[in-house]
Amino acid sequence: MKRDLADFWNLLWEAALGLCAAFAMLNLFAPPQDLPWKPLDLDRPIGQATAAKVDDFEISRVAAPEEVRGVTEACMQVLRDAGVEVERAPDRDDGGFCVVKGAVRITGGDVTPLAPGGLVMQCPLAVRYVIWDRQVLRPAARETFGSEVASVQNYGSYSCRRIYGKEDPGARPSEHARANALDVSAIRLEDGRVVSIASDWRGTGPAGPDARPFLKRLRDGACRVFSTVLTPDYNEAHRDHLHLDGAPRGLCA
Template sequence: MDRDLADFWNLLWELALGVAAGFFLLNAFAPPQDLPWKPLDLEAPIGRATAAKVSDFELARTAAAEEVTAVTDACMAMLREAGVEVERAPDRDDGGFCIVRGAVRITGGDVTPLAPGGLVMQCPLAMRYVIWDRQVLRPAAQETYGADVARVDNYGSYSCRRIYGSERISDRPSEHARANALDVAGVTLEDGRRVSLAADWDGDGPAGREGSVFLRRLSRGACQVFSTVLGPDYNAAHEDHLHFDGAPRSLCS
């Protein structure tokens, strides 16, 4: 009996040592963007843990004012460290579910401009946009067209409404109602060429087959960092744009 107990503790000790050694090797050699305990780095490639790390900056709807300020300040500090110019946007309450707290505006810096600009968006959504811009959009534009991106054409972020603009009370509020969504209509390149969802998604527009491949690459890449990505293949409501948001649920279509 005593020997069996000793063997049991020896086995536990060996397992503990094995786990510790495995953690040490993982911590030392795995890409930091794949490890949830490593800090978020907006300059790093998108990893397995990137989206979850961004989610750490999400605010609960019931968060106290002090928490809203502290978390948003930390989020803005990270954006600024990455070379993005950002400012806090005023909170707003348009009644019902249309409440925006802890939102920001990207005003410049190392980020592709949004057109129109001055959008109000949740700070984690701004983080997601910066990551997508650097790790998906810019490389795709260079590899496809050999050109830099001049701007991302969009249909806005904040909109006080339910999903699809529905007036049915049974339909849930849109993430746009809390400035946690961005609708991308297309991309304009530095050389003046434009690739749009409305014209080029299916490859039959001015950008040809190349434009369709490019846009679908942007959509797939967005699924790595945004929690929801919807486009023309999802339904008619998204036939002319890609919808990106940071909702708690996950859907990529």
Template structure:
């Protein structure tokens, strides 16, 4: 009996040493962005654990006020640690489903400005900075040969249900929480503009390169945001990307509405 107990403890000790060795090897060789226990670094590429780290800043609807402040302060500290200037904004509560908790505003620093400046949830701001650094700026430089001066947007907060529905059973829009950003296009440092309305199909002022850039931005956004809706999705998004941080995932990558309509007519 004593020998059985000793064997058990020896086995447990060996397993513990093995786990410690594995943990050390992962810390040594695995990319930090793929390790859930390594703090979020907005300067690192998007990894398999990035979404989990950002989600740690999400605020539950039932969170107490002190939890809201503590979580938002930690989120803002992550932004400030990445040289992003951010300030706490006023929260909103209409007494119904339109509630913004943990609101912030990006005011400057190492981030492409949003025009106009908007209030958003702090986790959405973190996702925007990741998209800006890891997707937007590299893609614009590579495809268009110019850095980005500003991102032109259609806002974040709107007290409404999805698609503006008046049906009380319809799901509230993420805009009702300032947890969604609508991007209409961008202005490059050299003065050129790329817009979703004009350049999505490559026939606009930015030409084929503009369309290539927008598709790159969409694909990269799908790695950062929970929901990405595009002009391919429906007419309501013909002039902007809808980027949000909802609890579910949806990445609208096509096919385009034109191709879907053609397929439907052929099958009909």
């Protein structure tokens, strides 16, 4: 009996050593963007753990002011470490579900400008935008059109409304009501060309046939870092823009 118990503990000890060795190898050789315990680095490719790391900066609707402040500062530091200039925006309460906490503004630095700029958005949404800009948008523009990106045209982020602007009290609040969504209408390239969602999504617009695979690549890349991505393929309400948000639910269409 004692020998059986000793054998059991030896086996358990060997298993523990094996697990430690496996963890050490994983920690040493696996891409950091795939490991949830590694810090978020906006210069690394989108990995298996990237979206979850961004989710760590999400703030609940009932978060206390000190939690909002601490989490938002940590989120802003990630942006600053990546060379993005960002400032805290005032919290906003327009009543009901239209409450914005932990908002920021991207003011410059190593990021493609939004046009119009000065948008107020949740800090995690700003992080998602920077990742998408660096890891998806810029490479796609260079490889497809041989040009850098001058700006991302948009319809804004904050709007106190329900989805699709519905008046029905039973309709779900839009993520725009929390400044947790960005509507992208077009990409302006440095060579002067404009790739528009409304005109070029089908590949028959002024930007030419390359526009369709380019915009689909932007959509597919966005689905890896934003939780909800809606396009003209989804419904008529999104015929002229890409809706990108950080909602708890996920949908890519």
